[in-house]
Amino acid sequence: MSEGNQGSIAGTRRVLKGLHGLGGVRTPSSVLPGVLARVGLRDTYWQQDSPIGPIYVAYGEGGVSAVRRASEAGGFAEWYRTRFGRPVMQAARPPRALAEVVERRLGAGAQGDIEIDLRGVSAFQRAVLQKTLEIPRGEVRPYGWIAREIGRPGAVRAVGSALNHNPVPLLIPCHRVVQTNGRVGEYAFGSAAKRAVLEAEGASPDLLEELARRGVRYLGDTEDHTFCLPTCAGMHRRLTEPRYVTFRTPQQAVSAGYRACDVCRPALAS
Amino acid sequence: MSAEQCVIEQFDEMTENLSHALALDLDGHFERLVLCYQDRIYAFCLRYTRKPEDAEEIAQDVFVSAYRALRAYPADRIRALALRPWLYQIALNGCRNRARGKHLRLVPLQGGEDGHAEIELEADERERPDTVLERGERIREIGILVAALPERYRAAIVLRHVDGMGYAEAAAVLGEPVGTVKSKVHRGVQMLRETMDRSANEGSV
Numbered sequence: 001m002s003e004g005n006q007g008s009i010a011g012t013r014r015v016l017k018g019l020h021g022l023g024g025v026r027t028p029s030s031v032l033p034g035v036l037a038r039v040g041l042r043d044t045y046w047q048q049d050s051p052i053g054p055i056y057v058a059y060g061e062g063g064v065s066a067v068r069r070a071s072e073a074g075g076f077a078e079w080y081r082t083r084f085g086r087p088v089m090q091a092a093r094p095p096r097a098l099a100e101v102v103e104r105r106l107g108a109g110a111q112g113d114i115e116i117d118l119r120g121v122s123a124f125q126r127a128v129l130q131k132t133l134e135i136p137r138g139e140v141r142p143y144g145w146i147a148r149e150i151g152r153p154g155a156v157r158a159v160g161s162a163l164n165h166n167p168v169p170l171l172i173p174c175h176r177v178v179q180t181n182g183r184v185g186e187y188a189f190g191s192a193a194k195r196a197v198l199e200a201e202g203a204s205p206d207l208l209e210e211l212a213r214r215g216v217r218y219l220g221d222t223e224d225h226t227f228c229l230p231t232c233a234g235m236h237r238r239l240t241e242p243r244y245v246t247f248r249t250p251q252q253a254v255s256a257g258y259r260a261c262d263v264c265r266p267a268l269a270s
Numbered sequence: 271m272s273a274e275q276c277v278i279e280q281f282d283e284m285t286e287n288l289s290h291a292l293a294l295d296l297d298g299h300f301e302r303l304v305l306c307y308q309d310r311i312y313a314f315c316l317r318y319t320r321k322p323e324d325a326e327e328i329a330q331d332v333f334v335s336a337y338r339a340l341r342a343y344p345a346d347r348i349r350a351l352a353l354r355p356w357l358y359q360i361a362l363n364g365c366r367n368r369a370r371g372k373h374l375r376l377v378p379l380q381g382g383e384d385g386h387a388e389i390e391l392e393a394d395e396r397e398r399p400d401t402v403l404e405r406g407e408r409i410r411e412i413g414i415l416v417a418a419l420p421e422r423y424r425a426a427i428v429l430r431h432v433d434g435m436g437y438a439e440a441a442a443v444l445g446e447p448v449g450t451v452k453s454k455v456h457r458g459v460q461m462l463r464e465t466m467d468r469s470a471n472e473g474s475v
Contacts, residue, residue: 011463018412019431019462027312027329028322032304034330039337041297095330096323 033091037061043088045076050106050170051200052193057102057171058088063115064102067168069189084120105171116168124152128162135176138202139231141264142180149265156180164188170197182212182230207236211246218247218266220258227253232264293348296340303353304333310354310433311361317428318365320417328364335360358435358443362425369421411469415462423458430455 037044040061047070048057054070058080066080080088093099101112118126127150135141143163147156163174169188175197179185184205187194195205211217211230219235220227222243227250230236238244247253250260250267260267288306291299311332315325336357340348416424416432429440430451437455441448 008463011467012459015412015459015462015466016431018408018466019416019427019459020434021409022317022413022416022428022432023310023313023434025309025313025316027308028326031308031312031326031330031333032301035304035333035337036301038330038334039300041300041337096327 028092030091030093030095033089034095036089038095043080043084043086044091044094045080045088046091046094048102048106051197052170052189055170057094059094059098060086060088060117062117062119064098064168064171065117067170102171114171116172118167121162121165121167124150124155124158125162125165127152128159129166129172129174132163132166132172132174132177135173137173137176138234139229139264140176140178140184140198140203140208141229142178142182144180145229145265146177160186176201176203178208179212182208182217184208202234202237203231204237207239211236214246215248216246218250218253220245220247220253220256225258226261227258227266228261229264229266232261232266289349289351289353292340293345296337296348300337300340303336307354307357308333311357314358314361314428314433315365317413317416317432318362318424319368320413324368328361328368331364332357332360335364352442355439355442358429358433359445362443365425366421412462412466415465419458419461423454423461426451426454427458427462431459 033042033044036042037060043058043060043065045056045058045066048055052069056066056068056070056076057064058066058068058076065084068076068079070076077088077090080086094102101114104112105114116129118129121129128146131146131149143156143159144153146159146163147153152158159177163177164186166172166174166188169175175187175194184191184195184198198205198208208230216230218227219230219232219239221235222245227247228235230239235244239246245256247256247258253260288299288303292303308329312325312329315328315332316322319325319328343351416427419427425444426440429435429443430437435443437448437451440455441451444451
């Protein structure tokens with residue numbers, strides 16, 4: 001046998017040994033819960049930072065199903081089973097794509113599409129929640145606006161109740177819905193948390209409260225003669241500039257020669 | 271039951287029991303299927319893609335697809351199913367689809383007149399093969415080399431020599447004749463050996 005051949009046999013042995021050593025890996029612990037959740041056998045939850053502190057986010061076959069503050073969720077698994085009638089298991093972390101969209105929605109990034117499991121809610125509540133998803137970050141809308149937009153202008157109180165039972169607060173931004181008089185109002189996690197989240201999103205709750213105290217419900221742009229809800233495109237933060245005027249009612253705006261903004265659709269938001 | 275219990279020696283027997291159990295009660299036994307195969311499937315995907323995030327996603331997709339397929343299959347078909355090669359087939363498809371989306375930045379083989387080929391490694395990832403060699407991180411090094419192999423050799427090599435699969439089963443996974451798989455494995459090992467020799471020589475200069 002030539003020297004080269006011996007070298008090559010030793011080399012081959014080295015390769016095979018090396019290859020064999022590649023097999024001993026452990027699957028990340030998130031795989032099993034992720035699979036079981038996606039096929040609908042067992043829902044999964046993980047802990048996640050948020051503007052209101054640590055939260056639990058649960059998901060299953062139908063998408064994200066629940067968001068709860070970790071500090072309130074002593075026995076999250078028990079609570080979940082009682083509320084949804086399905087078991088849930090904790091995972092260290094969610095599938096990557098889901099983690100990314102949740103991070104983006106909780107943070108300052110672009111919103112991105114998120115699958116939310118709304119199978120357990122009524123058609124009315126679903127309409128309310130879906131409409132709420134349309135409110136941009138940094139803006140707010142009154143309860144009455146939601147009611148009117150979903151074609152149920154008389155159901156303002158029911159809108160409040162539907163939002164109070166939002167299964168996925170923060171992800172469906174019910175904190176962006178405020179009282180019809182413009183005040184920030186109540187929140188499932190407490191009004192202080194609501195103000196904190198709005199502040200973090202750039203909606204200036206102090207300014208909103210001040211406008212509400214002064215009875216200001218609409219802002220008009222003196223250049224293009226449209227009137228808007230105060231936070232539309234962040235107008236409320238530019239209120240000190242000379243080009244903005246305030247209105248108490250849509251009628252006042254209309255008689256001053258202003259037309260309703262196409263984007264925030266403020267008219268009849270009473 | 272834990273994944274550790276699923277040692278390779280028990281696999282044939284287990285597979286048969288498991289496919290019967292799945293045929294009877296898919297939801298009741300599906301978790302067991304994942305626990306038994308996830309490490310091997312994940313390892314295969316990891317060695318194929320060398321990217322832990324990709325491997326994790328593909329592995330998860332494999333079992334989700336498997337569940338959906340099993341849901342749709344009649345009981346007879348599930349009972350007759352050779353689970354292991356079937357899962358590997360799904361994994362291989364997943365890896366190939368992913369690779370098609372994002373091509374590995376490989377310089378194509380430059381075949382010399384004697385058929386010797388050179389594998390160019392990706393220069394990024396802060397893992398220069400020569401440094402790796404000096405540190406003796408053999409697993410890391412060979413992982414890089416395997417991932418840099420052309421796809422037609424890589425899949426065969428990983429099935430045969432990383433997962434320790436027999437040629438017949440590997441051929442079933444790849445959908446190719448046994449002879450073809452054998453020659454691919456042989457050629458792949460040869461290429462790895464040549465690259466390792468070259469790295470070792472350069473490292474000692």
